[in-house]
Amino acid sequence: MLRTDDPLLHQKPTINPYRNAAFEVWNRLKWDLQPQSWINRRKINNWKNKYSGNKAVIICNGPSLLKTDLSLLNETFTFGLNKINLLFDKSSFRPSCIVSMNRFVIEQNAEFYNQTEIPLFLDSYAVKFVKPRKKVQYLHSSGQKKFAKDCSMSVNQGGTVTFVAMQLAFHMGFDKVALVGCDHNFTAKGAANLVVVSQEKDNDHFDPNYFSGGVKWNLPDIFESEVSYSLAKEIYEIERRSIVNATEGGRLEIFSRMNIKDFVEN
Numbered sequence: 001m002l003r004t005d006d007p008l009l010h011q012k013p014t015i016n017p018y019r020n021a022a023f024e025v026w027n028r029l030k031w032d033l034q035p036q037s038w039i040n041r042r043k044i045n046n047w048k049n050k051y052s053g054n055k056a057v058i059i060c061n062g063p064s065l066l067k068t069d070l071s072l073l074n075e076t077f078t079f080g081l082n083k084i085n086l087l088f089d090k091s092s093f094r095p096s097c098i099v100s101m102n103r104f105v106i107e108q109n110a111e112f113y114n115q116t117e118i119p120l121f122l123d124s125y126a127v128k129f130v131k132p133r134k135k136v137q138y139l140h141s142s143g144q145k146k147f148a149k150d151c152s153m154s155v156n157q158g159g160t161v162t163f164v165a166m167q168l169a170f171h172m173g174f175d176k177v178a179l180v181g182c183d184h185n186f187t188a189k190g191a192a193n194l195v196v197v198s199q200e201k202d203n204d205h206f207d208p209n210y211f212s213g214g215v216k217w218n219l220p221d222i223f224e225s226e227v228s229y230s231l232a233k234e235i236y237e238i239e240r241r242s243i244v245n246a247t248e249g250g251r252l253e254i255f256s257r258m259n260i261k262d263f264v265e266n
Helices: 017-032 035-045 063-067 103-108 110-115 124-128 161-172 222-238 260-265
Strands: 055-059 077-081 097-100 120-123 136-139 176-180 195-197 216-218 242-245
Touching: 017 035, 035 124, 035 136, 055 161, 055 260, 077 161, 097 161, 103 110, 103 120, 103 124, 103 216, 120 124, 124 136, 161 176, 161 222, 176 260, 222 242
Parallel strands: 055 077, 055 176, 077 097, 097 120, 120 136, 176 242
Antiparallel strands: 195 216
């Protein structure tokens, strides 16, 4: 069931650049006036270039993730995304950190986020739902289309949390990054970012309960994601770093393909 009247429906671009600029300024000020913004800026700065020259893997949430041998990643820094915790009862694998930016995901997964000891990088919206503590970092989201080499001020969501993880990986100094479980293909169809109500079973993620049972979620924005991926690829290559796609199958062909075992071992 599609919903076009939801108040959280993705904001469409406006033709008035002054209104956009005013919104960005107000959005920035709202966050900067909160004490947590300054606390988190220092916390995020502590991650800057912490892993210079190392490898990282971004664990995306497509169905193909179940084909990935995650035991290969035990010695590699990994970014889990969104509801990666739904995998925990099926595997002993645990990511090095978790990134989540979507407000629906944050609300639906808040109980886990409030309990886990895994470091979290969450959109600043999460302040309402996830209690501040040592291992929680809040990220300010900017509407400006950019790739943040330094994430302490803001990041751009770019249509996908994977893009935010790419920015964080750059911020932390990783020079080689691989994607797994990034199928870049969805059976759910409709306008990009449209708020919809989930069906009984989710066929677009590694767990059928990911978005199911009538919860809200945003339909994917494939075009915006590809624009973001292309930007990330360009920035990494300019800085003599790299992103490869180690997904089992899928439709993402912007990045060179590589077997995850070869990526980890070579």
